[in-house]
Amino acid sequence: xxxxxxxxxxxxxxxxxxxxxxxxxxxxxxxxxxxxxxxxxxxxxxxxxxxxxxxxxxxxxxxxxxxxxxxxxxxxxxxxxxxxxxxxxxxxxxxxxxxxxxxxxxxxxxxxxxxxxxxxxxxxxxxxxxxxxxxxxxxxxxxx
Amino acid sequence: xxxxxxxxxxxxxxxxxxxxxxxxxxxxxxxxxxxxxxxxxxxxxxxxxxxxxxxxxxxxxxxxxxxxxxxxxxxxxxxxxxxxxxxxxxxxxxxxxxxxxxxxxxxxxxxxxxxxxxxxxxxxxxxxxxxxxxxxxxxxxxxxxxxxxxxxxxxxxxxxxxxxxxxxxxxxxxxxxxxxxxxxxxxxxxxxxxxxxxxxxxxxxxxxxxxxxxxxxxxxxxxxxxxx
Numbered sequence: 001x002x003x004x005x006x007x008x009x010x011x012x013x014x015x016x017x018x019x020x021x022x023x024x025x026x027x028x029x030x031x032x033x034x035x036x037x038x039x040x041x042x043x044x045x046x047x048x049x050x051x052x053x054x055x056x057x058x059x060x061x062x063x064x065x066x067x068x069x070x071x072x073x074x075x076x077x078x079x080x081x082x083x084x085x086x087x088x089x090x091x092x093x094x095x096x097x098x099x100x101x102x103x104x105x106x107x108x109x110x111x112x113x114x115x116x117x118x119x120x121x122x123x124x125x126x127x128x129x130x131x132x133x134x135x136x137x138x139x140x141x142x143x144x
Numbered sequence: 145x146x147x148x149x150x151x152x153x154x155x156x157x158x159x160x161x162x163x164x165x166x167x168x169x170x171x172x173x174x175x176x177x178x179x180x181x182x183x184x185x186x187x188x189x190x191x192x193x194x195x196x197x198x199x200x201x202x203x204x205x206x207x208x209x210x211x212x213x214x215x216x217x218x219x220x221x222x223x224x225x226x227x228x229x230x231x232x233x234x235x236x237x238x239x240x241x242x243x244x245x246x247x248x249x250x251x252x253x254x255x256x257x258x259x260x261x262x263x264x265x266x267x268x269x270x271x272x273x274x275x276x277x278x279x280x281x282x283x284x285x286x287x288x289x290x291x292x293x294x295x296x297x298x299x300x301x302x303x304x305x306x307x308x309x310x311x312x313x314x315x316x317x318x319x320x321x322x323x324x325x326x327x328x329x330x331x332x333x334x335x336x337x338x339x340x341x342x343x344x345x346x347x348x349x350x351x352x353x354x355x356x357x358x359x360x361x362x363x364x365x366x367x368x369x370x371x372x
């Protein structure tokens with residue numbers, strides 16, 4: 001019951017060319033997806049650094065994901081592959097400090113795949129809900 | 145460059161967990177290039193330590209700074225005042241940088257965050273390999289630019305041992321036999337005959353340590369004393 005009132009904050013780093021367009025399409029198609037997701041639009045997921053991912057958690061995000069183009073179709077050749085490695089590193093660093101690595105994920109969503117965009121948003125929100133609030137917020141006394 | 149590798153987070157946390165404040169000090173030269181201790185790595189470690197500290201119910205003040213080099217006294221000027229506000233410096237430089245940090249900022253403690261590995265090159269992004277053992281008596285001219293002291297597991301300077309097989313070393317199949325590399329390189333340079341040369345015995349005396357090198361031209365100039 002402790003988490004009955006808990007509404008997770010989920011941050012999504014979305015590539016302008018694919019996942020962000022998929023989010024637009026999801027809107028046009030009136031698809032329903034979790035309102036907990038805060039989208040950060042970026043030119044390419046290759047720009048995402050592990051530091052951005054850690055900072056999001058440090059600032060209280062309950063889950064974070066990076067959504068890039070499908071492998072092989074990055075507009076900048078390998079930005080999404082680089083992002084994948086950053087997510088792997090981020091998961092390792094989260095584990096080192098005692099945060100659940102499941103709170104961080106990588107998705108590959110093409111511009112036409114609004115259904116997958118909505119599914120990813122719901123999936124990550126559900127993971128955050130299951131894991132409960134970011135333990136940092138508990139440690140700071142921001143949540144019970 | 146000097147290649148470093150970050151210690152495990154557990155080791156770093158153990159070394160600072162009982163302190164009240166720590167300044168993470170990056171080094172902007174060698175270890176920044178090998179992505180172990182530059183500005184970005186300082187940011188990552190600081191973020192990790194801030195979160196760990198909060199999760200552990202501690203309130204450790206974590207500061208961040210990066211200077212151009214920790215092996216040159218002048219670069220410390222910009223952070224000297226800031227450093228005094230902290231219990232210790234967590235240095236992300238090589239061993240030389242950590243020692244100089246402790247010396248220049250005495251009596252503030254300097255704690256290493258990296259293990260210094262070797263002098264090497266970037267073979268690929270994220271892949272560094274040793275190329276020099278700093279033996280103090282370079283023999284590369286005789287060996288086609290391949291260092292038998294470094295690449296040969298036994299540092300043999302007079303040909304391969306019996307453990308060389310199909311160009312690989314008995315110490316590990318991932319290691320090339322330095323002497324096969326040397327042979328092939330000299331062949332390409334049409335210098336195979338050089339292998340018949342009898343070379344002078346290598347002078348190992350330069351390997352005594354601590355080493356010191358003085359170039360008088362650059363020593364601080366002094367006025368000559370005038371005789372009365």
